[in-house]
Amino acid sequence: MTYALQAEGLVKRFGRTTALAGLDLCAEPGTVLGVLGPNGAGKTTAIRVLATLARPDGGTARVHGLDVVRQAQQVRRLIALCGQHTTVDEELTGLGNLVMIGRLLDLPKADAVRRATGLLDRFELGDAAGRPVAGYSSGMRRRLDLAASLVGRPRVVFLDEPSVGLDPGRREDLWRIIRGLAAEGATVLLTTQYLEEADALADRVAVVDGGRTIAHGSPAELKRLVGGQAIAVRPARADDVDAVMSIMAGVAGRRPERVNRHEVVVPVEGDGAVVAMMQRFRGAGIPVSELSLRLPSLDEAFLALTGTRRRVEDNQDSSEVAA
């Protein structure tokens, strides 16, 4: 099958810095690919290469089978880019901004106005359509910026850290819009530093660090990859905590950790541990108000992935970190 997005071994250097050191990415049509990584991991550079703004120094990148270097102009008909900074013009109205993009996409004037009006309504900017963007709030600007990238009905949308600077309520709105895009069949690549965001939106997540993909999979697969599922127990009576801890230690074979006054967590391997623990609690007559099997959060997964890699590298030049 043809991937909507496929990058293989992308390399990009800026002078002596290597921004991409053999990056691999792929996304099936109609899915959301989350590219997760810390600052300087190469996320923005990857988007710039895929969106035909920067030429890779090595490797290949394709959008719906079209090469981003040799068939750049055809790729541009399929994609839309929404960068970190809002790129709408302050001096123009919301409508003016969108109509201009429509005209640049060769829409006849009437169609451009119709398309712009539709998008403004969809992004709840209909009332502000005739006002200059200078008077818009930052949330409105961001929505207008996203609307501007959708004028051409792109099949692939690149969103570079879309929710930076949005308050939580607005972030939910944005997430709804992004899910809507994928539901309509567009492929979305979004970069983020928020693990929560990748977990909430992405069908697949690529974890990027140092210009390389260090892990690739569904959020659930990534969590499994990191391993370390854990059982969390909340005894009904606070006095039982010590007894609960010793039972948990017996089943799991390691020391549980007391997260707070009422909750104890221990990492376990295998699925039998939950049942075994419940039986022991019942046998000991200890009432438990909550017992749950937890997968690690993407946050922990990310730390484990990047942390491990760093530690391996560190070991080569210093042994202190080994402990």
Add this chain to the structure above:
Amino acid sequence: MTTTMDGRYGHLRRLRLLRHSLVLARRSLAKTARNPGAVINGVVTPALFLVLFVYLFGGAVAGSTGAYLQYLFPGILVMSAGLAGMLSTGVALTIDMRKGVFDRFRSLPIGRSAPLLGSLVADVVRYAAAVAILFGIGYLLGFRAQAGLPHALAAAALAIGFGFCLSWLTVLLAVLVRDENAVLAFSFFAFLPLQLGTSLAAPADTLPGWLRAWAQANPVTHVMDASRALLTGAPAGDSVALSLAWSAGLLVVFCPLAVLAYSRRQ
């Protein structure tokens, strides 16, 4: 299908480039209409020089303010177009690049040079506006184009054309340094020798030797002389030909360099 259209029908592609450039020129002009700083700069500075020089020195230099106005105004006109050329496009380009606006444009299926061309087309309109306003101010002060309307239009066209060709130098600078403050500083420092080290305020042969040598080598002097000849019927010499040659030379050298630097920028 689109590939064969793009590849086989080159004129269609050029037509699209033209249309996209005009859309972007309208964007640039709409921005100016809301925020007319560049045009005001291109008018106010020359107008200030005009009023100051005419009323402060006019009597002493030319015997009367009216006579000096006739000498000074054609040069001020050239200064206005040149100043607007050095300020507007270069500065606007760096701002657009910094804000990522050009990234959006460049991810659209439009010609790579369309944003650049659009900005420059808008510039020509801005120069024309600045020159027209300046003509109005000159008229109010008492300046009359003695050589007739066609010659006056030719002088305006010459000044605008020179401003346009000169602006490619600042465009190149803007694309290379990507910092509007650097472009502004350059324009400010270039202003003195380029615009004032000329026959603007007095004929070049009345200047001291070193300054005369510079003024006679300075292309702006030729354009000012040509403007003066066309507007007041002063002897033209080879100033018109030299102005056209310099304009063409600036364009031929800096336009390809700027376009190259611009489309290579990543």
